[in-house]
Amino acid sequence: MSTNEEQFRQFQAAFSKQPQTFLGKVVTFTVGASLVVLALMFSLVGLTVIAIGGVMAGSWLWWKTRDVRKQMKEQAQRQPTGGYIIEGEIIREGEQPIPSGKLLN
Numbered sequence: 001m002s003t004n005e006e007q008f009r010q011f012q013a014a015f016s017k018q019p020q021t022f023l024g025k026v027v028t029f030t031v032g033a034s035l036v037v038l039a040l041m042f043s044l045v046g047l048t049v050i051a052i053g054g055v056m057a058g059s060w061l062w063w064k065t066r067d068v069r070k071q072m073k074e075q076a077q078r079q080p081t082g083g084y085i086i087e088g089e090i091i092r093e094g095e096q097p098i099p100s101g102k103l104l105n
Helices: 003-016 022-064 066-078
Strands: 084-086 089-091
Touching: 022 066
Parallel strands: none
Antiparallel strands: 084 089
């Protein structure tokens, strides 16, 4: 074995043991709890940044499509409201179909 592998094994063995003393257990618990708190803090910051980015993107999209929504609303107000709409066809009451001169077979 090379000296690097031996050093790595010694390093790994030193940190893989359970702490034997009360002070070692307290330090291990403190370090572990601190890491959990830091991870939670950074995840909350990350989620906040993502949420703010989503709100900003949604607001930008809403602002860019406002003219299209206005045009759709105006077009809907100009169309006649009488009659029934069935499968995309407008059927007005009292309107007779235009004869085309062709007979249906």
